[in-house]
Amino acid sequence: MISREFNKTYFGPGSIALMVAGILFLCQPRIAFLHARSVLVMLIGLIGFNISVHIPPPEQAADEDDIGPVSISQTLAAGGGHD
Amino acid sequence: MTTLITTLDPKSRAASRGWSDTTIRNVFVIPTVLFLIIFNVFPLLYSLAFSFTDFRASSKAAVNFVGFKNYIDVLADPVIWRTFSTTLWYVIVSVTGQFVVGFGLALLLNRPLPFKGLLTTLLMLPMMLSPVVVGLFWKLIYDPSRGILNHALGSGPVARLSDSNLALYAVAITDIWMWSPFVMLLSLAGLSAVPKHLYEAASIDRAGKLYTFFRITLPLVAPILLIAVIFRTMEAFKTFDIAFVMTGQPAAELISSRLYKMAFQQWQTGPSSALAYIILIMVLCITNIYVKYLNKAKER
Incomplete structure (x- = not known):
């Protein structure tokens, strides 16, 4: 089971990094070992990303100072505002 | 429309022809879904099955299951490896060129100009042409003996499309010419959405033009530019028609052209299906990244 925090901080970005790395491994012209394993890296990244999304x-902690949306017309109707 | 409906006699045949949800489902939805299954989903799954066999479309020999052999062979083939590297280099050159030219044109068109509408329409014409037509058109421009480019540069008969060092860049220039208007269009949309009061505030603070560009224009247009770049990257990886029409030079061979040759000239149906799936996985990765950043840009 992947926690929401872990997913947001590591798992999601890690999957994207794996997909990008896989594409680079596939197209780089130097190291045959990386080229041969590129599809596997891309697949792991792709599956991980689809789980992650x-x-x-x-859940974000509620801000105690936040009083929510303010309506000017309602505030004036309730007798608030500057005199 | 309303008048027409109210004047119809409720008992007439026309009025009774109102289609229910079930009829709409049977007449429109089911045929479309069936069409997609027959022409999209079925070939996709069928080619996936081929990628694990030694099937050749040109022979009637028995088909054998070979497991992941096709994938391993494709990834061990030096010609395909070189083609992937060439494609990546082509994508870098082409997308960078499109970004620079497209964004430059958008900055130019974002200021008051005479005949701005006409100019924008003319600049967008290449994007509306067929890629094959564009390829043939530029082949004539690059022609060593009769081409207008050599004549204009006064460089003598340089055969750019047959030169192994120049062919890829010649194709990339054609792609830049064709698709820069797309980047320009998206950039113009982004530039026109930048609030004017930010520029007014910057001018009150005596900010220079470069400072205004790097601190206001670029950060606000960046999300839409990123979308344009990722979208063009995705398309550039799949480029086939322009490169195929323009050059047969092996040094400029892109991955889609190699796939076509393997599948329909050498009749290696199994390995070519495996290669097609490798390209599909790569494009899926780019698409996922694209959708991720598209959603981020929407949230802003």
Whole structure:
């Protein structure tokens, strides 16, 4: 089970990094070992990414100072505002 | 429209021809889904099965299951490896060129100019042409004896499309010419969305033109530019028609051209299916990254 925090911090970005690395391994002209394993790296990244996007983001802690959206018309109707 | 409906007699044949959801499903949705399954999903799965066999479309020999052999062979083939490297270099040159030219044109068109609308339309013409037509058109321009480019440069009969060092760049220049307007169009949309009051505030603070560009224009246009770059990267990896029409030079052979040769000239159906799946995985990776950044840009 992958925690939401772990997914956001490491798993999601790690999957993207693996996909990019796989593409670079496939197209680089120097090291045959990397080229031969590039598809595997891309597949791991692709599967990881698809798992990662299905995990919901971590819940954000409620800000006590945040009073939510403010309506000017409602505030004036309630007798608030500058006199 | 409303008048027409209200004047119809409710008992008439025309009025009774109103289509229910079930009829719409049967007439439109089911045929479309069937069409997609027959022409898209089935060939995709069929070619996946081929990629694990030694099947040759040109022979009636028995088909044998070979496991991952085709994938291993394709990844061990030095010609295919070189083609992948050539494709990556082509993508870098082509997309960088399109970005520089497209964004430059957008910055130019974002200021008051006479005949701006006409100029924008004319600049967008290459994007609307067929890639094969563009390839043949530029082949004539590059022609060593009759081509206008050699004549204009006064460089003598230089055969750019047959030169192993120049052919790839010649194809990339054609691609840049064709697709820079796409980057220009997206950049113009991004530039026109930058709030004017930011520039006014910067001019009050006596910010220089370069400072304004790097601190206001570029950061605000960056998300849409990134989308344009990723989208063009995805397309450039799949380039086939322009390169195939323009040059047969092995040094400028792109991965799609190699795939075509393997599948329809050498009839290596199994290995070519494996190569097609490798390209599919690569393009899927780029698409996923593209969608991720597209969603991020939307959130902003």
